Structure formats: C-alpha cells, structure tokens
Amino acid sequence: MKTSWTSRALGIILGAIAPAIVYAQAPFQGGAFSDYTQTDNGIHPGYPVEQTTFPAIDPAPRYLPEVAPADEMVTAAAYHSLLERIEALEADKVEDACKEVEIASKPTQKWSGRVHFDYWHFPDESALPNFLDTGNANESPPDFIGFRRLRFGVAGGVWENMEYKIEMEFASPDALAFKDAYLGWNQLPYFHTVLLGNQKRPYGLDHLNSSRYNVFLERPFVIEAFNQDARRLGLQSYGVSDNEAWNWRFGTFAMQDLSKPGHQYADNYQSEVAGRLANTIWYDETSGGRGYAHWAVSGSAAFPSGGGADRFRTRPEARTDGKWFDTGVLGASNYQLLGLEGVVNVGALSVVGEYQTVHANRSAAPNVNFGGGYVYAAYWLTGEYTPWSRSSGTLGRTKPLENFWLVNRCDGGHSHGWGAWQVAARYSYGDFTDQDVFGGVGESATLGVNWWWNANARWQFNYINGRISDRVVAGGPSDAGWYNALGMRFMVDF
Numbered sequence: 425m426k427t428s429w430t431s432r433a434l435g436i437i438l439g440a441i442a443p444a445i446v447y448a449q450a451p452f453q454g455g456a457f458s459d460y461t462q463t464d465n466g467i468h469p470g471y472p473v474e475q476t477t478f479p480a481i482d483p484a485p486r487y488l489p490e491v492a493p494a495d496e497m498v499t500a501a502a503y504h505s506l507l508e509r510i511e512a513l514e515a516d517k518v519e520d521a522c523k524e525v526e527i528a529s530k531p532t533q534k535w536s537g538r539v540h541f542d543y544w545h546f547p548d549e550s551a552l553p554n555f556l557d558t559g560n561a562n563e564s565p566p567d568f569i570g571f572r573r574l575r576f577g578v579a580g581g582v583w584e585n586m587e588y589k590i591e592m593e594f595a596s597p598d599a600l601a602f603k604d605a606y607l608g609w610n611q612l613p614y615f616h617t618v619l620l621g622n623q624k625r626p627y628g629l630d631h632l633n634s635s636r637y638n639v640f641l642e643r644p645f646v647i648e649a650f651n652q653d654a655r656r657l658g659l660q661s662y663g664v665s666d667n668e669a670w671n672w673r674f675g676t677f678a679m680q681d682l683s684k685p686g687h688q689y690a691d692n693y694q695s696e697v698a699g700r701l702a703n704t705i706w707y708d709e710t711s712g713g714r715g716y717a718h719w720a721v722s723g724s725a726a727f728p729s730g731g732g733a734d735r736f737r738t739r740p741e742a743r744t745d746g747k748w749f750d751t752g753v754l755g756a757s758n759y760q761l762l763g764l765e766g767v768v769n770v771g772a773l774s775v776v777g778e779y780q781t782v783h784a785n786r787s788a789a790p791n792v793n794f795g796g797g798y799v800y801a802a803y804w805l806t807g808e809y810t811p812w813s814r815s816s817g818t819l820g821r822t823k824p825l826e827n828f829w830l831v832n833r834c835d836g837g838h839s840h841g842w843g844a845w846q847v848a849a850r851y852s853y854g855d856f857t858d859q860d861v862f863g864g865v866g867e868s869a870t871l872g873v874n875w876w877w878n879a880n881a882r883w884q885f886n887y888i889n890g891r892i893s894d895r896v897v898a899g900g901p902s903d904a905g906w907y908n909a910l911g912m913r914f915m916v917d918f
Contacts, residue, residue, distance in 0.1 A: 532580040536591075538636060538917035540573040544743045545910045552892060552905030553740070556748040561901040568743045571595040572913065573635060575603060585610050587617075593683075601683040603655060616663035622683060624654045626673035626700035627722035629765040629778055629818070630798075636917045637810075637819045639774075639802050639846070639874065641886045642741045645854025645866050646780045646796040649738040649749060650761060656696075657682050668814035669707075674699030679726060679733035694731040698724035698761075702817030714809045717768045720817055724761040734759060734784060736794060736856055740890050741868050742909040748892060751856050751863035754792065759784035769812065772804035792858040796866075800850035808844045808876075821879055822846075828877040844876040857894040862903070864895030880918060886911040 544567060551561035558565060577591030587610060591603040606621025624632060628647040631654045642648075660675025679694040700722035708715035728734040737750035763780040781795035802810070811820030828843030850870040856863030868890035876882040888911070893904040 531582045533578050534580055535576075535578050536918060537576040538573055538915065540571065540635070540913055540915045542568060542570065542572040542641070542743060543912045544568040546742070546744075547908050547910065549907040550905035551901040552895065552903070553748065553907040555900055556892075556895070556897065557744050557746045565744050568745075572641075572743065577604070579604075582607075587619075599684060602686065603683065615661040618659065618661050620659050622655050622657050623660055625651055625656055625658070625677055625696070625698050625724070626660065626675070627651060627698060627724060627761060627763045628654070628780065629720065629767075629776070632700075632817070633819045636915075637821060639776075639800065639848045640741075640850055640870055640872050641884055641911045641913055642739070642743065644741060644778070644796075644798040644850070644852040645738055645749065645868075646794075647778065647798075649736040649794075649854060649856065650780055650782060652737070653681055653683065655683060656680075658696075662816075664815045668704065670701070670703050671815055671817050672699065672701045679728060679731070690731075692729055692731050694726075694728050694733045696724055696726040698722070698726075700763075700817075704812065704814045704817065707812070707814060713812055715770050716812045716814075718766065718812065718817060720763075720765045722761075722763040722765070725758065726761070727758045728756055730755065730757070736782070736863065738854070740866065740888070740892070740907060740909070741852060741870065742886075742888055742911055749854065749856050749864040749866055749895070751792075751794065751861050754784050754786060754861065755788060756784040756786045767812070769810060772807060772809055774802045774810050776800055776802075790859040792861050794854075794856050794858060794863070796852070796854035798850055798852040800848055800870075802846055802848035802872075805845040805847060806842065808846070822876055823879045824876050828875070843878070846874040846876070848872040848874070862894055862896035865893045867891045881916040884911075884913040884915070 546565040546567070549564055554563055554565065555561045572595060573593065574595040575591055575593050577589065579587070579589035579591075581587050586608065588607045589604045591605065593601045593603055602622060604621075604623060606619045606623050608617060608619035608621075610617050612618060626632070628643075628651045630638065630643045630647045631651050656677040656679065658675050658677030660673055660677075662671075662673050664671040675698065677696045677698065678688065679696050680688055680690075682688055700720055702718065702720035704716060704718050706715070706717040707713060726734070732753050734754040734756040735751060737747040739746075740748050759782055761780065761782050763778065765778040766776070768775045777797065777799035779795070779797035781793065784792050784794075786792065804810075806825060808822055808825055810822055812818075813820045822844060824844035826841045826843065828841055830838065830840045833839055848871070850868075850872070852866070852868050852870070854866045857865055868888055871887045873885045874882055875884075886909075888907075888909040890907050890909070891904075892906070896903050
C-alpha cells in the first residue's frame with residue numbers, strides 16, 4: 425500500500441515551518457513575561473506575587489538542536505518507506521476482518537460422465553411374472569446386457585452468481601434424453617440457490633441419492649413408481665442452514681417427463697408443487713463424519729387434471745423389459761404424496777429406511793391409496809464408511825482405504841490391493857392395488873455385494889427373491905407369482 429501524495433506534502437510542510445513556530449514561541453517561554461501572579465481577578469503577567477505564585481516554567485531552548493551528522497540523518501525515501509510499512513500493517517488487520525471475495529472473470533466449465541454396464545439374468549419365475557414381461561406364461565423374461573447408463577455432461581459457473589448444467593443420456597442412442605439440464609442463480613437472499621430447468625423432484629431419498637453412490641443396482645418399488653425417472657422441468661429453491669444441520673428444497677414442476685421431447689405444447693400444464701425438509705440430527709465431527717443420523721419429511725400436491733400423468737408403474741427392482749406393477753391412468757383430478765425417511769450410520773454400518781404414501785382423488789370413481797417402503801442395512805467389511813452430505817441430505821462418495829490394484833514386480837512376484845468391500849441386505853414392499861385398481865402388491869428381498877476398486881469405479885452384484893400378488897391383467901394366468909433375479913454392474917464415473 426503506497427502513502428498518498430497529500431500525506432507526503434503535509435509532512436514536508438510541517439517539517440519546513442516547525443523552526444518558525446518554535447522561534448515565535450521563544451519570548452513567551454523565558455524573559456520579561458516569564459513570571460505570572462494570581463489575584464482575585466485572575467492571572468496577570470508582570471506583577472509581583474501577592475497571593476498564590478505559579479512556579480516558573482522551565483525555559484525552553486530558543487533554537488533547534490544541532491543537526492545530526494549526514495551519515496546519521498534519515499532520508500526522505502526511508503521515511504516514506506516506514507510510513508508505507510505502518511499503513512500495510514494496519515491494512516492487514518482490516519483484511520483479516522473482511523476478506524475480499526474473488527470475482528469470477530469468465531464462465532467456467534467442468535466435464536463429467538458415468539458408464540454403467542449391466543447384466544441381468546432371470547433363472548426361475550412362475551407363470552404370472554413370465555406373462556407380465558413376455559406375454560407368454562411359459563416364457564421367462566429375457567436376459568438384459570448393455571448400458572444401463574451412459575452419460576456425459578458439463579457444468580459450471582457463469583460469472584460470480586450463476587450456474588448451469590447440461591447432462592445427456594446416451595444409453596439408448598435411438599432415444600437420446602437429457603437428465604440434469606438447468607440454469608440457476610446462487611447466493612440469493614431467502615431462496616439461497618434457485619434452479620430453472622430439468623432437475624430431480626424433491627422426494628425419495630433413494631432417488632435424490634446419485635446412482636453413482638447407491639448401494640443397490642435398482643431403486644425400490646415405491647421410490648421408482650411415485651417418482652418415475654425423478655426429473656421434471658421446474659423451478660426449485662435449494663437452501664441449507666449455516667451449521668448444515670438443516671437443508672430444504674421446494675418448487676413447482678410440470679408432471680410430464682419431457683427429457684426426450686424437451687418441451688410441451690399444452691394449456692393443461694399438469695402442475696405439481698413439492699418440497700422436502702431434512703435434518704442431520706447428529707454428525708460426529710471428531711471422526712470426520714463416520715457417525716451421523718438423518719431424518720426428512722417430503723410431500724407433493726399434484727394436479728394431473730385428467731392429463732394422464734397420474735399413473736404409477738415400475739419394474740420388479742430388476743432391469744426387466746416390462747413394468748410389472750402398473751395402476752394405469754387413474755383419472756384423478758389431484759393427488760397428494762407424503763414421504764418419511766431416516767438414516768443412521770455408525771462407522772462401517774448403515775441402516776436406511778423410507779416410507780411413502782399417495783392419496784388420489786377421483787371424481788368418477790372411488791378415491792384410492794397406494795404406498796410402501798423399504799429398509800436396508802449395509803456393512804463395510806474392510807473398515808470404510810459411507811459419507812454423508814449435510815448440505816443436500818444425501819449419500820456421498822466412498823473412498824477406499826486401499827484401492828484395488830494388481831501388478832507384476834521386478835522380482836517375478838505380484839503386488840496387489842484389495843479395494844473396499846461392502847455387503848448389504850434390503851427388504852422392500854409396494855402396494856399399488858386399491859378399490860377397482862389392481863396394480864399389484866410387491867415384496868422383495870435383495871442381497872448385495874459392492875466391490876469398490878477406487879473412489880470412481882466399482883463392481884456390484886444383486887440377488888433378488890420377489891413376490892407379486894393382487895395383480896389382475898387381461899388374459900393373465902393368475903393374480904400372484906414369484907421370481908428370482910441376478911444382476912451385475914461394472915461402473916466408472918468421472
């Protein structure tokens with residue numbers, strides 16, 4: 425920091441006039457008027473002391489001290505340098521109290537992607553599952569092999585207070601779709617962050633979790649049925665408290681999935697208002713988040729208004745060709761959703777559960793209620809833990825204590841690392857049958873193994889044993905059945 429020219433000029437002027445000031449004061453500091461007396465009427469110079477006498481002021485020197493030798497004088501440059509250092513120290517104190525915010529000079533971009541390659545096999549099923557998938561009670565569902573997800577996208581900031589994201593899904597090249605695609609505003613008063621575009625509706629923890637971190641290959645019955653494909657065009661606010669104990673999302677959305685067409689021409693918007701309030705009730709700072717507990721409540725008020733968006737359907741938690749559970753279009757003028765969720769994590773052990781229910785109001789038929797939930801436990805055999813994001817109320821990325829690797833050594837032997845191993849078990853239930861609607865009741869038990877090679881790559885395996893009942897379809901062999909499924913995934917993300 426430099427000394428201002430005003431300060432410098434003032435210093436020079438004071439230095440020039442100082443001798444004159446001292447000289448002018450000389451007659452008053454010694455000589456004829458140096459003795460003062462006090463009377464009842466005040467102080468008067470030059471009179472004899474009659475009452476109280478003030479001690480004489482010590483005479484001051486009449487002249488400036490002798491100038492120091494030239495080699496001991498402070499130069500003007502040194503004097504100004506000293507001033508600059510003093511001002512710099514004072515400025516540092518101000519800067520510590522209020523740091524200057526770095527302003528983005530131009531938009532930024534960060535590329536990302538994920539590759540999920542799946543294999544599913546259905547070794548044994550009863551007649552009803554066969555019929556629901558193939559239309560033939562004696563023909564088993566075909567195996568699935570291929571890309572479950574193949575995404576590529578870019579995200580970034582636009583100057584200092586805006587953001588954007590564009591993510592495309594290429595798993596079905598004949599039907600390209602966008603996933604997260606939005607623009608947004610940050611650091612807003614009251615609303616914090618607001619995003620406009622295609623984004624996840626704010627209910628269902630297992631949907632809000634990224635597929636990069638989820639414990640099982642496919643999502644539970646009710647989570648997928650009530651929030652199919654999760655994302656919708658909408659305007660949504662995201663907020664978090666200063667201590668990250670609370671976070672929330674709320675917004676309004678179009679109910680139709682527009683990820684393939686990208687737009688709609690309609691006067692009936694089939695709108696929806698939804699929100700979620702989440703609380704990390706316990707977070708162990710000392711261990712770096714190895715222990716935490718979370719709860720959340722979410723809800724939605726949807727108004728399909730006869731437009732056809734009031735249909736709930738899903739697969740049997742495996743990648744079948746058909747969706748075995750299906751309520752059909754309900755003809756509801758509106759419906760309401762309520763969701764509850766909870767998580768407890770202690771070191772390597774996680775316990776997670778959710779419950780969701782929907783009440784649909786129909787004017788031409790009886791009102792109906794659907795619902796269900798799931799609970800699972802997961803355990804890290806190699807001592808890792810599942811991180812938690814307090815700002816979003818979702819799972820984070822696991823980092824293995826040791827990555828998986830296998831190499832040849834120069835002595836002819838091998839060296840290797842085991843990676844991270846996790847085992848998990850889930851029970852799931854979904855009821856989509858009520859009144860005159862026979863969408864089916866599903867139960868399933870899933871065993872899973874996850875092998876994390878590193879923080880960005882892993883292998884997953886699931887075995888599912890499931891039951892289906894109260895499922896009535898035209899031409900069906902029965903209204904109940906059972907099935908088994910084996911699934912495997914190889915995945916990387918960046």
